[in-house]
Amino acid sequence: MSPPRKLNVLVYTGTGTTIESVKHAIYSLRRLLSPNYAVIPITENTLLKEPWGPSCALIVFPGGADLGYCRVLNGQGNAIISEYVRRGGAYLGFCAGAYYGSKKCEFEVGNKPMEVVGSRELAFFPGICRGGAFKGFQYHSEKGARAIKLNVRKDIIKGAGTLPDEVTTYYNGGGVFVPFRGELGDDIEVLASYAEDLNVDGGEQKAALVHCKNDVPGYDELIATLKATDDERTTFLKACLAKLGLEVSPETSAVPSLSKLHLSSLTKGEVDILLHSLEPVITRKDGEEFIKGEQDTFHLEKEETKWSTHELKEALPDTKNGEVSKVVQEEVGIVDYSSITKRVVVHETAWPDTKETPYFNHHAFYAGLKEYREEDADAEEWGRPPDKNYSLLSKLPDGFTLTATTQIAGRGRGNNVWVSPAGSLIMSTVINHPAHLVPTRPIVFIQYLAAIAIVQAVKGYDKGYGEVPVKLKWPNDIYALDPRAQTPGTYVKIGGILANCAYSDGAYQIVLGIGINTTNGRPTTSLDALLPSHLPPFRIERLVARILTRLEALYKQFVRKGFTTELERVYYSHWLHGRQEVTLEAEGGVKARIVGITRDWGMLRAEEIGSGKMWALQSDENSFDFFKGLVKRKI
Secondary structure: OOOOOOOEEEEEOOOOEOHHHHHHHHHHHHHHHOOOOEEEEEOHHHHHHOOOHHHEEEEEEOOEOHHHHHHHHOOHHHHHHHHHHHOOOOEEEOOHHHHHOEEEEEEOOOOOOOOEEEEOOOOOEEEEEEEOOOOOOOOOOOOOOEEEEEEEOOOOOOOOOOOOOEEEEEEOOOEEEEEOOOOOOOOOOOOEEEOOOOOOOOOOOOOOOOOOOOOOOOHHHHHHHHHHOHHHHHHHHHHHHHHOOOOOOOOOOOOOOOOOEEEOOOOOOHHHHHHHHOHHHEEEEOOEEEEEOOOOEEEEEOHHHOOOOHHHHHHOOOOOOOOOOHHHHHHHOOOOHHHOOEEEEEOOOOOOOOOOOOOOOHHHHHHHHHHHHHHOOOOOOOOOOOOOOHHHHOOOOOOOEEEEOOOOOOEOOOOOEOOOOOOEEEEEEEEEEEHHHOOOOOOHHHHHHHHHHHHHHHHOOOOOOOOOOEEEEOOOEEEEEOOOOOOOOOEEEEEEEEEEEEEEOOEEEEEEEEEEEOOOOOOOOOOHHHOOOOOOOOOHHHHHHHHHHHHHHHHHHHHHHOOOHHHHHHHHHOEOOOOOEEEEHHHOOEEEEEEEEOOOOOOEEEEEOOOOOEEEEEOOOOOOOOOOOOEEEEO
16 A cells, blocks of 8 residues: 555654643644644654554644743654654644744743753754743743734745735744844744844744733733734735645635434434433423533423523533633634533424535435335334443434534544534444453444445445445545545545444443545545436435445344354455555554454454464554554464
8 A cells, every 4th residue: 555645744842842732732733724634633652652653744742831832842752753754744832832843942042941952963954043032921821922023024924825024923932033043044044033123132033832811901902912913924824834745725714613413213213212211311401401421411491492592591601721712712613512402492393404514414324224124124123313421322223313513523543533514424323332242242342333334335325326436444444445545456544433332231332433524525525426427416414324324234143143253254355455464563563464354353364474373463552553562372
């Protein structure tokens, strides 16, 4: 297979960073780079131990205190970052990240309680980052924050549309970049310079950006000044990201608000039955019904409160003591979504009208469910009206399914983030797997069943779709032949599966999350892009119905007989790996050839090249590449 396309933007969140700088760096980058990239937070442990480089388009170090960065990353960590950049990667440093990326840091020289002076290992800028450029900085405070102006070098930054001559940006402790000999080399370009006089010897100028709090006198005026110049600053940041080689979205993505949840079922009465089963976890207040899980609260709406926004407003956190206020969160779009009451519209007598759910047609979904059930004799229950709310989860029936149009916090394996813009099929389905079956029907196989179900659903969507080039990758990814690849036979990821598990009342509650690029061409490719011109595009509602019926039939077969040779054969018929060679780095670089999976615990089965020994392989739980750090045991 060809090397993976670089789709990850990694933001360091470990020792030395501050919560606010990390939060706003991630927010800004996701807003500007979605859906082309997944913006992922990483710690020093991830940076030091996981193979993040091959899939990383940009690594970002936000504000904080760079001595913390030095403490945990000097030596090995900086060597890894430097090697990544030397191999074509890009580094972006804000504030402390800018000091850290320079050859020498000079901060508050002469101010003994705050003075930091010393060389830095990365040395991407071969000079001094000297600060604070303006007086007044205090750690963990906004008292030194100010709005400052930068002159933009439009002759150097090109290809991002019309740029302003000047941008106004937030400042709180950042430095100015000064070459050792007073002149910059040919390989150094100034993208913007301070427009105001500095409190340090500035030489040639640079700038850094970080977000701030709202508990300082005059801060509202600072926010208003920044808000009024947001377009120019956004254009400038886009240009800087493009300068680093990233593909920036033409339009700035808006942060989606939470929409209502709509509870419906194929036949009348099933919603009532479900609500009756949820009685133990329903609470009542002022005549309204609520379900409170460990992490989320759901309001079961009555018809007369259907259009109220009271709960949404009340749920926004009004935090104090250094936290971002409600007003600022509403203005910049950074909201703790787990604190907002989710509103559930209960449809007991009829399916939602298309005006209520314009992006998901319930009539099309249930029509598809009826049609596909006729093809699968075992598919007769799932598809009726899930994550950290375990007390609620234990009450939900098999096949209880949630779908969404876009995700604000899609999760992948480990630290990965699944990019899911509009056009993605996004669903979560509940499976209650009896505990007494686990020894002979291990839970790990359920993700394999889901992978089979997805591929079969795509190929069995309708007549003519059987040749759509999709395959499954161990253990839980869906790949497709890339129609844009220059190298024939190149496959790219278009879908993933994540199984979360909890235990209650003698069963494991598995929430099977599935995401598939269906009509969206980014960040890789989509199912629609694979279709010949004479076939109509996929309809997400019908594809969800097809996946559910196939998954139900496969799961029931698994419960009856286990992972049989028949299921194994079906799995291999769609497998991407056919005798793929891997290196067992944990075993001194031994070479092996993948020949299948074990039928006991679903590990990779491999033949050691040369000796012919058979091994069972499993991942060492790194988050970026299943085939790095494989460990083995002899079969």
